Each structure stands twice: as structure tokens, then as C-alpha cells.
Amino acid sequence: MISELLINAFLVTVMLAIAIALLKTRTVIFTVILTSAYSLVAALMFITLDAVDVAFTEASVGAGISTILFLAAMAYLPKKEEENFSNQFLPALSCIILGAILIWCSYDLPEIGLISSPIHQHIVPDYILGSRNDIGIPNIVTSVLASYRGYDTFGETIVVFTAGVAVLVLLQNNKKNPKNTKSKINKIDKKVG
């Protein structure tokens, strides 16, 4: 138990050090690299908290795909961030107040893994007991996602699919005839002017 506590404390310290380094750096590519390192350590943290599926997502999306997306976007950005020290008092104050409120609220949270906390009492026992008889597959997470909450998953899939189609349509239109969009912009300019 105490070793778990030590491991968690160590990981939080490492994450804090990376976050401070992130604040200090002004090179854009180094910011992206540090963000990737941060989410690597965060995923290790999720593993020690026994949230393996979240760790899996954090490793593949947070550390992998989003890093590459940031890099691809970074090719169009200037190499260095501009320094801006004007009036940082109010943002810092609001951040500190928000953090204090969150820490204060966290005292009301149930202990991690406590079996009498509401989230383990509401409907989860039904899922765990009924999964094998109702659905007939050994993996409870899959049966919750695909059957007990099938409509939720269906809606999510539709939203993601729509977003993907929208992005594809936008990009394809732009790529096929770049002259067309340019002449459109010129026409609009003429109308406005």
C-alpha cells in the first residue's frame, strides 16, 4: 500500500516537473515533445490507478496520434513563440482560484476503490451479475458498451462519422479546384469593395 503511494507521488512529481518545463519553454516543437512526454507519464499514472482502458487510450491517442497531429500543424507555424508578459495577473489569479475550488471539492469525493461509493452501487451490480446471462460474452465492458448502453454508443458513432464526413467534404472541395475558391474570394472582394 505504501509503495503504491510512493509510486503515485513519484509520478505526480515527474508530471509537475514536465509541466513547469512546458511553461518555461518557447520553442514550439519542444512544447509538442514535452506534451507527449507528459501524456506518457499520465498513462503510467492511469495504470497504477487500475484504469487500464483509459491508459490504453491515453497512450495511443494522447501520446501518439495527437503528437503527430500537432507536428503536422506545426509545419505551418512560426518556429518560436512570441514572449508576452503584459498583464498576466488576472489569468494567474483566476487559475489559482479555480484550482483552489477544485481541490476543496475533491475532499467530498469517495476514496478510490471504496466499494460503498455511489458509482459502484447504482447499476453496476446488475451489469456484473447479469452480463453473462443477458448477453453471453465474458467481457463485461464490451457488453455494457455494445448492449446495455447500445444506443449511447450508436449515437457517438454517428456523431464521429458525421464529423469525419464533414472534414473529408471540406478538404476535398478545397483540393480539387483551388482556382475556384480563389476566384470566389476575388468575387467576394469585388462585391465588398
Place this chain on the structure above:
Amino acid sequence: MYLAALIACGISGILILVRIILGKTTFDRILAINSLGTIIVLGIALHGFYSGRPEFLDIAIVYALINFIGTIAVLKLFSTGSLGDIQK
């Protein structure tokens, strides 16, 4: 024994973190982040065996793959200036 290995991983992680933060050139930092990824892969595997549940070893494998892809992407961006799209 697993605990000793975990502690060794932690110490080398701290050393790598120092190199990341102080690093002279960007390439030092990229190499250090890559090594940090390797240390974390080791850490996941060791933590699994230490807490008696080595079933989560596949996450370590995902990590290793992702770490590799990320490093390749950064280096490609450095050498070509883009990630494969058409430069105007």
C-alpha cells in the same frame, strides 16, 4: 526484486528528466524523450509483475509502438520540414 528494478527505473527516469529540461540541443531532448518512453515501457511491465497482474503487458507493447512512431514523425519533420503533404 521487482521493487528494486522499479526504483532503478525511477532513478534513471529522473536523470533523463534532467536531460530533457536542461538539454543543450533539440536532438538531445528528442533522444531523451525516446529514452523516457523506453523507461516507461519497462516501468509498466515491472509494475504489472510487481502488483501481481502481468496481463496488462500489451499496454507496454502499444507504448513501444507509439513511442517509435512519434520519434519517427519528429525526425521526419526535422529532415523534410513537413509530414508528407504537398509544399506550396
